[in-house]
Amino acid sequence: MSTSNRKERPTIGQIMDENGVGRRRFLKYCAGITALMAMPPGMTAAFAQQLRAARRPTVIYMPFQECTGCLESLTRSFAPSLESLIFETISLDYNHTLQAAAGHAAEEARHEAMKEAWGEYILICDGSIPTKLDGIYGASAGHSFVDQLHEAAEGAAAIVAVGVCASYGGVGAAYPNPTGAVGVSDIIKNKPIINVPGCPPIPEVMTGTLVSFLASGVPELDKHLRPKAFFGNTIHDRCYRRRFYDTGLFAESFDDEGARNGWCLYKLGCRGPTTYNACATIKWNGGTSWPVESGHGCLGCSEPDFWDQGGFYEPVTSKLFNDTGQIAGAAAAGVAVGAAAALAANRRKKKLSGQVDKETSS
Amino acid sequence: MTLLEFSRGTMLHIALIVFVFGVLWRLVTTFMLGWRKRKSEWRTSAGQSAVKGAIAVGNRSWPHPEFLNRTAFGEAVGYGYHIGLFAIVLLGAPHVVFWKNLFGINASWWPTIPSGIISVVSVVTIFLLLIATIRRYMPPPLRRISNFDDWFTLVILFTLMITGVMAVFGIGGRYELILAAHIIAFNVLLIWFPFSKLMHAFYILPARFFIGYTHAKKGAST
Numbered sequence: 090m091s092t093s094n095r096k097e098r099p100t101i102g103q104i105m106d107e108n109g110v111g112r113r114r115f116l117k118y119c120a121g122i123t124a125l126m127a128m129p130p131g132m133t134a135a136f137a138q139q140l141r142a143a144r145r146p147t148v149i150y151m152p153f154q155e156c157t158g159c160l161e162s163l164t165r166s167f168a169p170s171l172e173s174l175i176f177e178t179i180s181l182d183y184n185h186t187l188q189a190a191a192g193h194a195a196e197e198a199r200h201e202a203m204k205e206a207w208g209e210y211i212l213i214c215d216g217s218i219p220t221k222l223d224g225i226y227g228a229s230a231g232h233s234f235v236d237q238l239h240e241a242a243e244g245a246a247a248i249v250a251v252g253v254c255a256s257y258g259g260v261g262a263a264y265p266n267p268t269g270a271v272g273v274s275d276i277i278k279n280k281p282i283i284n285v286p287g288c289p290p291i292p293e294v295m296t297g298t299l300v301s302f303l304a305s306g307v308p309e310l311d312k313h314l315r316p317k318a319f320f321g322n323t324i325h326d327r328c329y330r331r332r333f334y335d336t337g338l339f340a341e342s343f344d345d346e347g348a349r350n351g352w353c354l355y356k357l358g359c360r361g362p363t364t365y366n367a368c369a370t371i372k373w374n375g376g377t378s379w380p381v382e383s384g385h386g387c388l389g390c391s392e393p394d395f396w397d398q399g400g401f402y403e404p405v406t407s408k409l410f411n412d413t414g415q416i417a418g419a420a421a422a423g424v425a426v427g428a429a430a431a432l433a434a435n436r437r438k439k440k441l442s443g444q445v446d447k448e449t450s451s
Numbered sequence: 452m453t454l455l456e457f458s459r460g461t462m463l464h465i466a467l468i469v470f471v472f473g474v475l476w477r478l479v480t481t482f483m484l485g486w487r488k489r490k491s492e493w494r495t496s497a498g499q500s501a502v503k504g505a506i507a508v509g510n511r512s513w514p515h516p517e518f519l520n521r522t523a524f525g526e527a528v529g530y531g532y533h534i535g536l537f538a539i540v541l542l543g544a545p546h547v548v549f550w551k552n553l554f555g556i557n558a559s560w561w562p563t564i565p566s567g568i569i570s571v572v573s574v575v576t577i578f579l580l581l582i583a584t585i586r587r588y589m590p591p592p593l594r595r596i597s598n599f600d601d602w603f604t605l606v607i608l609f610t611l612m613i614t615g616v617m618a619v620f621g622i623g624g625r626y627e628l629i630l631a632a633h634i635i636a637f638n639v640l641l642i643w644f645p646f647s648k649l650m651h652a653f654y655i656l657p658a659r660f661f662i663g664y665t666h667a668k669k670g671a672s673t
Binding site for chain 1: 452453455456459460463464467468469472475477478479480481482484485544545549552553559564566568626627630634
């Protein structure tokens with residue numbers, strides 16, 4: 090992993106030329122990325138020009154409270170492949186899962202890379218950051234994840250939080266959130282942050298976001314700091330089963346006729362209507378399939394707090410409370426108050442009619 | 452906590468508590484008030500009076516022939532939006548799923564209407580509600596007997612209907628926000644329901660029955 094001085098680093102165009110990547114192939118690659126990002130075809134040439142001029146950036150990949158699923162997903166990226174991502178586009182200077190060095194040597198490599206590219210490197214974060222008890226629930230090399238994040242973020246040009254954990258806390262932050270897990274943007278406030286959520290995120294979305302950042306800086310983001318190009322539409326809007334929703338054809342169970350006919354999975358808890366992601370268009374495993382196509386509803390894994398949105402097999406409008414005792418109590422109270430009000434009214438009526446009788450007889 | 456979480460969670464819970472408490476309070480109070488003592492002799496038996504009461508429920512739910520020309524349009528509009536609301540609420544797939552989840556029932560027999568038809572019914576219902584609102588405002592007598600209760604109920608109903616249509620057609624903003632607004636409007640309706648004229652949903656049939664029943668007891672026709 091290279092830690093050469095930033096200014097001496099070749100541009101991505103130079104690297105392509107050195108590796109014999111022809112103009113046609115490079116343009117094809119850029120057309121793929123711009124298409125993934127739903128950019129107009131006319132933007133491809135400008136995108137390619139900007140990407141060629143960009144210098145190979147230093148990337149520090151910091152794993153925190155994570156499961157390595159996001160990295161597994163990234164290594165299964167098809168366009169561009171991890172090899173091309175590492176060797177042609179970025180310089181991955183620290184990732185303790187992929188790099189050969191370990192322990193003190195790995196930490197030294199990270200500090201050296203950060204020092205040489207101070208203020209210019211891209212920091213990729215993976216996993217949530219535990220904050221309870223001064224962050225004692227997550228530590229590496231004698232430092233808490235909170236401290237490590239602050240240190241690494243200080244010299245970063247931008248931060249890319251990959252996965253729903255790094256973006257919003259994810260499973261670590263699920264109720265009752267014992268470690269006080271949060272996402273990167275909950276801690277770092279003074280750096281550009283791009284969230285690429287998902288459990289895991291789509292590989293092409295991760296690499297597309299990185300390449301897009303290299304070519305044209307921070308892309309347009311939504312309110313959850315996600316690139317709008319990939320997270321601008323709901324799964325439901327782009328779902329190939331949408332026509333069944335519109336015609337009222339729903340699978341009622343995972344083994345009924347509706348399920349076999351590929352009908353809408355809304356009633357089986359599909360989170361498609363409230364989930365913004367590109368699964369329905371980019372799909373997974375090189376465009377082979379995606380969860381809904383495989384017969385399972387969307388879990389909503391690119392949304393904040395997706396673990397705490399009720400059961401995965403309950404619809405998106407389902408209630409988010411289980412208590413029925415208070416409602417039963419309210420019913421009992423309603424009956425009691427109603428009875429008391431009626432008795433009081435009857436007593437008053439009797440009293441008034443007694444007065445009327447007295448007045449009439451006198 | 453997102454707005455959608457709040458609407459489906461805490462707010463829905465509170466709204467249901469208020470609704471159940473308020474409705475039972477009013478119903479129990481009304482039914483326990485009892486009947487005024489009649490000093491005259493009853494003209495019909497209890498059974499015959501009950502039959503007359505049931506007939507009154509039907510009769511009084513239909514325009515009186517004598518006033519048909521004057522009231523038919525209003526009655527048609529009223530029936531139209533009530534049927535529309537019932538169809539949307541009880542047969543729209545997302546609503547059926549909501550009720551099943553809320554009551555914790557499976558009820559696989561519960562039918563649903565295709566979204567396309569529900570969308571058309573929704574737009575027609577909004578249109579009918581608009582006519583009903585204009586009819587309530589334009590003639591001075593109707594306007595004078597209308598109060599905050601009527602107007603606020605209409606505001607909630609319009610909000611509920613319009614956000615529902617927006618959510619289905621994906622217009623006016625992000626789906627989860629529109630859906631949250633739709634559920635919040637429903638929660639407000641639940642809270643407002645027991646303390647408003649919306650209680651007619653519970654009172655209207657028993658009231659018509661008791662009118663028919665007591666008239667029969669007194670020997671009067673309805």
